[in-house]
Amino acid sequence: MRTVISSLFVISLFLPVFSSLQADDTVKVAAIFAETGKGASTGKMFFDTSRFAIDEINRAGGLLGKKIELTELDNQSKPIGSKIAAQKAVQAGVIAVIGASWSSNSLAAAPVLQAARIPMISPSSTNPDVTLVGDYIFRVCFLDSFQGTVMADYAFKDMKAETSAVLINADSRYSAELADVFIKRFSGLGGKILFKDNYLQDSANFSSLLENVKKNQPDVIFVPSYPRDSAFIIRQARKMGLKTTFIGGDGWSSRMYEYAGEDIRGNYYSASWHRDIKGEANQAFLENYEKKYGLLTRAAAPLTYDAFMLLADAVNRANTLDRSKIREALASTKNFQGATGNIRMNQNGDPVKSVVILKLDKGTSIFVKTFVPEN
Numbered sequence: 001m002r003t004v005i006s007s008l009f010v011i012s013l014f015l016p017v018f019s020s021l022q023a024d025d026t027v028k029v030a031a032i033f034a035e036t037g038k039g040a041s042t043g044k045m046f047f048d049t050s051r052f053a054i055d056e057i058n059r060a061g062g063l064l065g066k067k068i069e070l071t072e073l074d075n076q077s078k079p080i081g082s083k084i085a086a087q088k089a090v091q092a093g094v095i096a097v098i099g100a101s102w103s104s105n106s107l108a109a110a111p112v113l114q115a116a117r118i119p120m121i122s123p124s125s126t127n128p129d130v131t132l133v134g135d136y137i138f139r140v141c142f143l144d145s146f147q148g149t150v151m152a153d154y155a156f157k158d159m160k161a162e163t164s165a166v167l168i169n170a171d172s173r174y175s176a177e178l179a180d181v182f183i184k185r186f187s188g189l190g191g192k193i194l195f196k197d198n199y200l201q202d203s204a205n206f207s208s209l210l211e212n213v214k215k216n217q218p219d220v221i222f223v224p225s226y227p228r229d230s231a232f233i234i235r236q237a238r239k240m241g242l243k244t245t246f247i248g249g250d251g252w253s254s255r256m257y258e259y260a261g262e263d264i265r266g267n268y269y270s271a272s273w274h275r276d277i278k279g280e281a282n283q284a285f286l287e288n289y290e291k292k293y294g295l296l297t298r299a300a301a302p303l304t305y306d307a308f309m310l311l312a313d314a315v316n317r318a319n320t321l322d323r324s325k326i327r328e329a330l331a332s333t334k335n336f337q338g339a340t341g342n343i344r345m346n347q348n349g350d351p352v353k354s355v356v357i358l359k360l361d362k363g364t365s366i367f368v369k370t371f372v373p374e375n
Contacts, residue, residue, distance in 0.1 A: 024066075025066060026066055026068070026069040027062070027063050027066045027067070027068055027069065027095055027321055028068075028069045028070075028092055028093060029054070029068050029069070029071070029094055029095060029096050029098065029308075029311070030070075030071040030072075030073055030089035030092065030097045030098070031046070031047060031050040031070060031071070031072050031073065031097075031098050032073045032075050032082060032085045032086065032089065032097055032099030032100045032105075033046035033047055033050075033072075033073075033074075033100060034046075034074065034075055034101070034105075035047065035072075036074055036076050037076045037077025037078060037081075039077035039101065042298075042300055043077070043101070045298065045300045045304075046101055046123065046300055046304050047072055048293065048301075049289075049300070049301040049304040050070060050072070050098060050308065052288075052289060052293075052301075053305050053308035053309065054068050056288070057308065057312050063312060063315045063316075063321065064315060064316070064319070064321060071088075071089065071092050073085035073088055075099070075109070077102075077105075078105070079104050079105055079107070080108065082105035082106070082108040082109040083108040083112055085099075086109035086110075086112035086113050087112055089113070090112065090113070090118060094118060095118070095323055096119045096121065096311050096326065097118060097120045097121070098122075098123065098304065098307045099120070099123070100122060101122070101123060101124045101125065101300070102174065103129075104172075104173050105125075106122045106125035106127075107125075107127065107129060107130055107133070107173075110130060110133035110134070110137045111134075113136060113137070114134035114137060117136055117323055118136060118323055119136050119137075119138065119323060119326050119330055120136060120137050120138065121139065121140060121307040122137075122138070122140070122307070123139070123140055123141060123303035123304045123306070123307045124139075124250070124272075124299070124300065124303050125139055125141065126142065126143055126144045126147065126178075126249075127143075127144055127173060127177055128144060128177070131348045131349040132348060135327065135349065136323075136327050137349055138310075138330050138331075138345065138349040138350075139349065139351065140303055140306045140310060140340065140343060141250070141272050141351070142250075142272060142351065142353055143350055144177045144178045144181055145181050146355060146373065147178070147249055147250060148177075148179075148180075148181025148182045148185060149181060149182075150270055150355045150371045151222065151247055151248075151249065151269075152181075152182050152185035152186040152189065152191070154247070154371075155186065155191070155222070155247055156189045156190070159219070159220060159268075160219075161191065161218075161219035161220040162190075162192065162219055163191065163194050163219045163220075164191060164218050164219065164220045164222055165193070165218040165220075165221045165222070166182065166195070166196045166221075166222045166223075166224075167196075167197060167199060167209060167213070167222070167233065168198045168224070169198075169199065169201050169224075169225040169226070170198040170201070171200060172201065174224070174249075175224045175225045178224035179196075179224050182222050182224065194216040194218045195218065201225070201226075201228075204232070206237075207236065209233075210233070210240055210242060213237070213244075214242050219245075220244065220245050220247055221237075221245070221246045221247070222246075223246055223247075224251065225248070225251055225252075227251070227252060227253055227259060228259050230246075230248055231256035231257075231259035231260035231263075231264055232259060234246050234267065235259070235260035235261075235263040235264070238263045239263075246264075246267040246268075247268045247269060248268075248270075249269060249270050250270055250271050250272055252269035253297070253298050253299070253365070254297045254298065254363075254365045255298070257360075257363060257364075262363075265360055265361050266359070266360065268358065268359050268360070268368065269357075269358055269360070269365075270356070270357060270358075271355070271356050271357075271358050271365070272299045272303055272340050272355070273299040273303065273356065274358060275296065276367040277340070277341060277356065277367075277370075279337065280337070281337045281339050282338075282341075285302060285339040289305070297364055302338075302339035302340050305338075305339055306338035306339055306340050309338060309339075310336055310338065310343065311326070311330070313333070313336060314329035314330045314333065315329070330345065331345055331349065332345070340353070341353050341354050342354075354370050354372045354373065355370070355371045356369070356370050356371075357369050
């Protein structure tokens with residue numbers, strides 16, 4: 001018994017040393033996305049890509065020779081869950097956070113991380129207010145103010161639409177903000193908004209809403225929302241004989257085929273990425289990602305990948321794991337060649353990057369054109 005006790009005592013003396021060595025050899029980065037709740041299906045792709053990116057970085061030597069230890073935190077698809085996840089990230093001592101996806105969730109997490117001076121990079125939160133929380137908050141996707149303007153320009157100039165209806169998801173701040181930008185730009189170009197109304201995201205019957213749209217006969221119908229409700233609206237519109245072209249924002253994706261099949265054909269939306277984007281970074285990412293996960297058609301994966309690679313690039317340029325220096329490097333990013341295109345950060349932590357227009361057709365999303373920012 002005395003021998004056992006002595007051995008345990010000796011081991012206990014060295015445990016702090018072993019723990020210190022382990023901590024020194026790794027560095028923690030958190031990923032905050034939805035493992036449960038309404039966003040879980042897309043959240044899986046965010047988490048999968050987080051692991052994929054971490055594996056790639058670690059195989060290349062990690063961050064300044066230290067392996068990344070990924071801390072996965074479920075925000076339960078809710079703002080309060082995102083705030084709690086951010087608090088857990090602070091407690092875990094991470095050097096940075098990648099996430100969240102929805103703007104409402106990022107807006108809840110950002111103040112916590114800003115107060116703790118931990119850099120946060122959202123892959124897909126497009127609400128302009130997200131990065132205005134503070135100088136430690138960044139994103140790799142474009143803003144609603146840019147994509148809303150692009151879709152208004154595309155509708156008015158390319159589609160020759162003079163009138164529009166706008167259907168807004170009342171449960172989504174993203175939808176309301178994007179609708180507001182579109183309306184202002186479309187009206188400013190000389191177009192007319194003939195009808196505007198809200199609907200609940202979980203609705204199953206949109207007939208009364210669409211009857212009013214049908215009475216006004218707009219040239220286009222803007223639905224800035226997510227795959228499920230947008231697809232159901234389009235499917236019901238087609239069954240009612242409404243043939244008007246629908247347009248949407250980056251909340252749309254090829255997943256809409258799962259909900260409405262071929263009824264969604266012929267409609268357009270803005271996106272951060274398409275597999276046909278030229279560039280070595282995109283093609284290299286696609287080749288490696290699809291070996292593991294199969295055909296990729298959604299932007300969630302390349303945006304998440306770019307967020308991690310942007311962090312790695314910033315750490316390498318800063319040549320330190322000090323959070324404040326990493327923040328400075330992120331803020332000074334120029335000409336970063338990502339899978340979703342070239343990224344340059346502006347003074348607010350927002351990327352100056354292009355928008356692509358995609359068309360839903362032939363069971364997928366087809367590349368139409370690219371809009372490049374003027375400055």
